[in-house]
Amino acid sequence: MSKDYYITTTLPYVNADPHIGFALEIVQADVLARYKKSEGFNVVFNTGTDEHGLKIYRRAVEEGKDPKKYVDEHAAKFEKLKKALNLSYTDFIRTTDPHHIKAAQKFWKLCDKNGDIYKKNYQIKYCVGCELEKTESELVDNCCPIHPNLKLEIIEEENYFFRFSRYQDKLLQLYEKYPDFVVPDFRLNEIKQFVKGGLQDFSISRVKEKLPWGVPVPGDETQVMYVWFDALINYISTLGWPFVADAPLIKPSKFELYWGTKEKPNAVQVAGKDNLRQQSAMWQAMLMSAGLPSSRKIMIHGFITSNGQKMSKSLGNVVDPYEVVEKYGTDALRYWLLAKADPFEDSDFTWEKFKKDYNSDLANGLGNLVARVAKLAEKIGFEVVQKTEIFDLSVKEKLEEYEFNEAIDIIWVDIAALDKRINEVQPWKLEEEKLKEFLSETTVKIRSIALSLKPFLPETAEKIEKQFTGSNIKSSQPLFPRAA
Secondary structure, three states: OOOEEEEEEOOOEOOOOOOHHHHHHHHHHHHHHHHHHHOOOEEEEEEEEEOOOHHHHHHHHHOOOOHHHHHHHHHHHHHOHHHHOOOOOOEEEEOOOHHHHHHHHHHHHHHHHOOOEEEEEEEEEEEOOOOEEEOHHHOEOOEOOOOOOOOOEEEEEEEEEEOHHHHHHHHHHHHHHOOOOEEOHHHHHHHHHHHHOOOOOEEOEEEOOOOOOOOEEOOEEEEEEOHHHHHHOHHHHOOOOOHHHOOOOOOOOHHHHHOEOOOOEOEEEEEEHHHHHHHHHHHHHHHHHHOOOOOOEEEEEOOEEEOOEOOOOOOOOOOOHHHHHHHHOHHHHHHHHHHHOOOOOOEEEOHHHHHHHHHHHHHHHHHHHHHHHHHHHHHHOOEOOOOOOOOOHHHHHHHHOOOHHHHHHHHHHHHHHHHHHHHHHOHHHOOHHHHHHHHHHHHHHHHHHHHHHOOOOHHHHHHHHHHOOOOEOOOOOOOOOOOO
C-alpha cells in the first residue's frame, strides 16, 4: 500500500463569501487528511480558489474593480478559513497563479495533440451560476434547478470543443474497474446512467472580446479557456505538473507519488453533488485525453439547506461559518458538520438545532464528563497513570467509508457509557484507594476518547490530552460553556 496520500477539495468561486456548505466539504477533507497522517501517511491536502469565469468577471465589473484586484480581495476570505476552521491543508492554489496558467495551457496542448479539441459554431442555453450549458432534460420550468432565480442565457458563438463523446466506453470501463470510484454508490450509479445515455462534446473556450478574464488559449489570442476546463487542472498543477519533467528530478516525482500512475491512481477528491458530472466524467475524460492517470476515488456530499430552503443571498438565509465560529468556537462548528450533517445527503441547519446539539452533546456531554473526572482527580491529587491509548478501530472503519457521522456516534456512545458508569459507581463516595483505582481506569478511557477525537475536533482533543497528562490533573475552564 502506498504511504503517500493526496486529497483535494473543489475550488470555490470567489464571487461570494465562504458559506457553511463549503465549510462542510473542507472540514470533511481535513478529517481524512488528519486521520491518514496519524496512520503514518505522507499527506498532501489541496484546496484553493477558482478565479476565472463569466460570473466573476461580471461581479468585478459591477463593483467597478479590476478582475485581478477583485479576486485577490475575495481569495483572502477563503484563505482565512484555515485558522477559523483549524484546517491542516498543505497547499492553497489559486487559478490565477502563473504556474497554474502554464499548466492549463500545457494540458490544452496535450488534448489538442490527441485530436480532442476542435472549433465550431454553436448555440446553447447557459447557466451563469453553474458556469455550465444546460440541456432541455436538465431544466425545470425552463430554469436551472440549482439556480432557479437566474435567467438562462443563450450563447451563440464560435468556440473550441472537447471531444467528450469519444470517452463514453473508457469512462464506463473506469467505473467498472473501480467499483468504489464514486462514493456513495448511488452517485456512482447516477454518473453511470449519465454516461450510458451518451455524451455530448462540450465547449472549452469563450470569445475573449466578450470575456477577457480567463486563461489564454494557446495559439489563439481571440479565445480564453472555459472556466471548468481551466479550474479542474488545479488538482495536478498544485503537484508541480507538468514541470516535474522539465528538469532532472529524483524519481518518482511529487506528481507520481501523490497523483499516482495509470496502474495505481492515488488521488482522492471531495466534491458536492452539483459537481458530480464535472469531477467524475468531464475531468476523467480530460485526463484520459492528456494521457494522464485518472483520479482514484471521488466522495460526493450533499448540500446544507437553511430552514429547509437552499441557501441564497436573495433569501437572506446564507449561514456564515465565521459567525458560527465567533459565537460557539471552531470545534463546535466542526462537530455539527461532522456529526449532524449526513455525509452524502442534504442536511438542514437552523440556529435553534445547532444550539440544542451544542448544549446536549458538547457542553453537557463531552465537556461535562471531562470536568467531572478532572475535579475528582484534582481533589485527591491523583497522579496520572501513563498507559497506551487506543484509537477506536470501529472509528477507523467508518472513516475509511467516509461515514463521519457514524464515526462520531461511536465516540459519543463511549462518552455516554463513561458518564453512566460514573453515575452508577458514584466515585465521590469511594475510599481513596478505590477512587484512585477508578480514576486510573477512567482517565485512560478519556485519553483514548481524545485520541479518537483528534481528526474531528483537534483543538478539543489537544486540550483534553494536555489536561490528563503530567504529574497530576487539574480542573480548567469548561471545554464548551453552556449556551444560554
